[in-house]
Amino acid sequence: MKYPSITELVLRDGQQSLIATRMRLSDMTPILSKLDNIGFSSLEMWGGATYDCCLRFLNEDPWERLKVIKSHVKKTQLQMLLRGKNLVGYKKYDDTVIDLFIKKSSENGIDIFRIFDALNDINNIVYSIECANKYNANSQGTISYTTSPIHNEKYWLKLAKDIEEAGAKSLGIKDMAGLLKPKSAYELIKKLKKNLSIPIHLHTHATTGLSDATNFKAYEAGVDNIDTSISSFSNLYAHTATESLISMIYDDNDNPFDMNELAEVSDYFQNIRNKYSQYEGSMKGVDIKMLINQVPGGMLSILEKQLLDLNKSDKLDDLVKEIPRIRKDVGYIPLVTPTSQIIGAQALLNILDNERYKNLNKEFIDLVKGDYGKIPGDVDKALLKIVDAKSHDQTIESKTVDQARLHFKDFCKEYNLENLYKSDTDLLNYILFTKESKDFYTKSSVVSMNDLIELQEGFGLYMSD
Numbered sequence: 001m002k003y004p005s006i007t008e009l010v011l012r013d014g015q016q017s018l019i020a021t022r023m024r025l026s027d028m029t030p031i032l033s034k035l036d037n038i039g040f041s042s043l044e045m046w047g048g049a050t051y052d053c054c055l056r057f058l059n060e061d062p063w064e065r066l067k068v069i070k071s072h073v074k075k076t077q078l079q080m081l082l083r084g085k086n087l088v089g090y091k092k093y094d095d096t097v098i099d100l101f102i103k104k105s106s107e108n109g110i111d112i113f114r115i116f117d118a119l120n121d122i123n124n125i126v127y128s129i130e131c132a133n134k135y136n137a138n139s140q141g142t143i144s145y146t147t148s149p150i151h152n153e154k155y156w157l158k159l160a161k162d163i164e165e166a167g168a169k170s171l172g173i174k175d176m177a178g179l180l181k182p183k184s185a186y187e188l189i190k191k192l193k194k195n196l197s198i199p200i201h202l203h204t205h206a207t208t209g210l211s212d213a214t215n216f217k218a219y220e221a222g223v224d225n226i227d228t229s230i231s232s233f234s235n236l237y238a239h240t241a242t243e244s245l246i247s248m249i250y251d252d253n254d255n256p257f258d259m260n261e262l263a264e265v266s267d268y269f270q271n272i273r274n275k276y277s278q279y280e281g282s283m284k285g286v287d288i289k290m291l292i293n294q295v296p297g298g299m300l301s302i303l304e305k306q307l308l309d310l311n312k313s314d315k316l317d318d319l320v321k322e323i324p325r326i327r328k329d330v331g332y333i334p335l336v337t338p339t340s341q342i343i344g345a346q347a348l349l350n351i352l353d354n355e356r357y358k359n360l361n362k363e364f365i366d367l368v369k370g371d372y373g374k375i376p377g378d379v380d381k382a383l384l385k386i387v388d389a390k391s392h393d394q395t396i397e398s399k400t401v402d403q404a405r406l407h408f409k410d411f412c413k414e415y416n417l418e419n420l421y422k423s424d425t426d427l428l429n430y431i432l433f434t435k436e437s438k439d440f441y442t443k444s445s446v447v448s449m450n451d452l453i454e455l456q457e458g459f460g461l462y463m464s465d
């Protein structure tokens, strides 16, 4: 049987899922050359949450992180997660911004762009695929996996075909909440292997306790690449342990991986993890609620805390039941950034108001109106009526690179940061996280009170990709 190659996730999703994306570059650099020598097909090390947290919490330039990691990792490909038209942010960006972002990311070291859209709207990922191809990177068009009456094998097969036809060099199956069951994975991957010619990568989470079996069945079905995280950063909200998967698929005498080297990497990260214990989630073992109510663990823990702050902890059960109800009303969208935040906030409003859709948040209106992309199923007719009746500000047109550059120039001038103005990566920070990067470029290293409050909120846990 053909063996899948392995992507190591500890630098991005592993630490994002377990310590709220707080790992600093200085805790990564000492182990990078060892990681580079293990034999992984790629190291995932960048994405929306890592980019955001660098600027918001860690006082780090995300581009510096990319450059430093690239300088240590010579043999293994670097991989990032990209939210389609939203890039690493939360709103749609102009095509000129998408082009510049992918160009600079590729120049600075990203080899594989895993490109997804929360609604699985192909129109939201096509341009990013084209840009990645244009800059000779691996464009990985991605399925955001979910389960619902409309998300059947036929649906996934059509989406996968569309992704291949859009020019993607590989296909990613992104199961952010651990919903993909072993038998379904086997059937789906068998079908995809039969109908597609591009390699298939599987990314699943351990949240529901299915990931080890799902990954093994995917291997049996001939999947080309599996994502895992080193054992000291595995399981719970994260992924199957790298060493476990290797032990499952290889016999001792044909194992190309050095298990002792892997043990050293794991020991190193165990020490690092201890430093960030304040960001650990509360989950123990396995969270089965996701399979019943479709509520991702990370989303649940934040909603739990919000209810506690409002002194409404008794409403938790209602809230958990409200989420799948809203999801049905909005055509069974997958719950992943930014849809998980939007649905979570609306569910909270409905529960606090004791009435469904009495108050609507703006993002929820935009979502129902299709501003985030095409909704996979049918929107409930009564809800559509309510949304249509609400007045709606014109969506602000996203700026082109040239328009944003003018604003950036004024900012640089105002703070005597003329050198900054010449740098496209600094411009991108400014476009993507304007407030955070203004703070980043102008503040001293003193942490503000606001930062401390946000740190305590465990913001990163909420990000479900």
Ligand code: CO
Binding pocket: 013, 175, 176, 203, 205, 465
């Ligand atoms: Co993930």
